[in-house]
Amino acid sequence: MRGCGAGCDRVESSGGGAEEVRFWARIRSSAQTRVVSAAPLLHTHFGQSVTLRVVFHTILLLALSSTSVPIFSALSAPSRESSTHRGHIRVHTSRPVAMSRSSYDRYLTIFSPDGRLYQVEYAFKAINTAGLTSIAVRGKDCSVVVGQKKVPDKLIDASSVTNIFNLTPEIGCIMTGRVADARAQVQRAMMEAADFKYKYGYAITPDLLAKRMANMNQVYTQRAAMRPYGVSMILVGIDAERGPQIFKIDPAGYFVGFRATAAGVKQTEATNFLEKQFKKASTNPTDAASANDAAAIEAEQVSASLSLEQTLDLAVNTLATVLAQDLKPSELEVAVVGGPNAAAAQIQDGADSAGLPKQVQEETRFRKLTETQIGEILDRLAERD
Numbered sequence: 001m002r003g004c005g006a007g008c009d010r011v012e013s014s015g016g017g018a019e020e021v022r023f024w025a026r027i028r029s030s031a032q033t034r035v036v037s038a039a040p041l042l043h044t045h046f047g048q049s050v051t052l053r054v055v056f057h058t059i060l061l062l063a064l065s066s067t068s069v070p071i072f073s074a075l076s077a078p079s080r081e082s083s084t085h086r087g088h089i090r091v092h093t094s095r096p097v098a099m100s101r102s103s104y105d106r107y108l109t110i111f112s113p114d115g116r117l118y119q120v121e122y123a124f125k126a127i128n129t130a131g132l133t134s135i136a137v138r139g140k141d142c143s144v145v146v147g148q149k150k151v152p153d154k155l156i157d158a159s160s161v162t163n164i165f166n167l168t169p170e171i172g173c174i175m176t177g178r179v180a181d182a183r184a185q186v187q188r189a190m191m192e193a194a195d196f197k198y199k200y201g202y203a204i205t206p207d208l209l210a211k212r213m214a215n216m217n218q219v220y221t222q223r224a225a226m227r228p229y230g231v232s233m234i235l236v237g238i239d240a241e242r243g244p245q246i247f248k249i250d251p252a253g254y255f256v257g258f259r260a261t262a263a264g265v266k267q268t269e270a271t272n273f274l275e276k277q278f279k280k281a282s283t284n285p286t287d288a289a290s291a292n293d294a295a296a297i298e299a300e301q302v303s304a305s306l307s308l309e310q311t312l313d314l315a316v317n318t319l320a321t322v323l324a325q326d327l328k329p330s331e332l333e334v335a336v337v338g339g340p341n342a343a344a345a346q347i348q349d350g351a352d353s354a355g356l357p358k359q360v361q362e363e364t365r366f367r368k369l370t371e372t373q374i375g376e377i378l379d380r381l382a383e384r385d
């Protein structure tokens with residue numbers, strides 16, 4: 001028989017009968033569908049004294065199959081569906097057992113019957129384990145990120161705790177989720193940005209870096225080599241052609257640009273608050289094909305009218321509102337890229353900002369605000385209230 005492979009040839013050469021040839025054919029056929037159905041068959045035919053030949057062929061069959069059932073647990077008990085009658089083997093083949101939800105939970109790259117990847121969904125839930133919320137708002141000539149800063153222990157140096165990172169002089173990000181995953185992804189983003197500049201001779205743009213990081217996240221959902229990162233990246237920067245930009249990258253590999261966005265525990269509340277603020281600040285409704293188009297045009301008008309100070313106030317006020325608590329400067333992290341002078345500067349693609357005035361150079365860079373500057377923002381909001 002051609003279908004049974006090396007096992008049948010070895011049985012025939014050792015003097016085995018046609019019954020054993022059929023036996024090994026059944027073994028291979030069963031192993032290709034489910035090894036659990038084949039292992040009890042071995043136990044029934046050879047009894048307790050399993051020879052090296054049987055173990056060898058069983059290991060090969062396990063390697064060919066896609067199941068992860070251990071060999072010794074599969075061989076530990078005889079099957080109730082296999083029996084011997086007058087020296088002949090009588091095999092009862094059972095239907096394949098449907099995988100339970102716990103089985104799909106263990107497989108990173110296998111869809112469940114309802115089209116879900118549970119491990120990727122758990123990665124989204126891992127973002128909230130840190131208990132933090134991050135906000136990003138885009139203005140006329142700037143992009144601002146605001147996040148919570150929690151120091152878990154009094155003995156920890158607070159200056160070493162941060163969720164805001166520089167990726168390039170003009171691009172930065174705020175990470176929400178597992179800190180270890182955040183640092184690993186930030187390190188990879190810095191490598192990608194440096195590699196791009198080395199290859200092409202000019203700095204990478206925010207949209208290209210966001211796309212590259214999203215592509216890598218997506219690969220982790222189709223190959224089991226690495227698990228998805230339990231972190232959300234909000235990337236901000238200045239583009240010479242498109243101006244200030246905000247991109248959000250999730251563990252599934254999806255990225256998209258935003259005028260304002262949020263991540264973390266209070267993401268839903270913060271998003272709703274930002275939508276209301278944009279709608280409240282909008283001018284007269286613009287003629288559009290649909291309500292969604294009108295809302296998008298109004299949001300773009302509001303975003304294009306926000307100054308640096310207004311953008312900072314909106315981002316900090318959003319975080320304070322959704323957290324429903326009075327914030328201290330030491331409990332906040334604020335970073336900004338851009339400003340009035342940066343918007344006025346005409347920086348061409350491939351040009352270096354080293355020749356620009358110092359004030360312009362400073363505003364084109366991604367920079368974190370000091371506690372004193374954060375305190376001024378909080379005082380301004382308190383006076384307004």
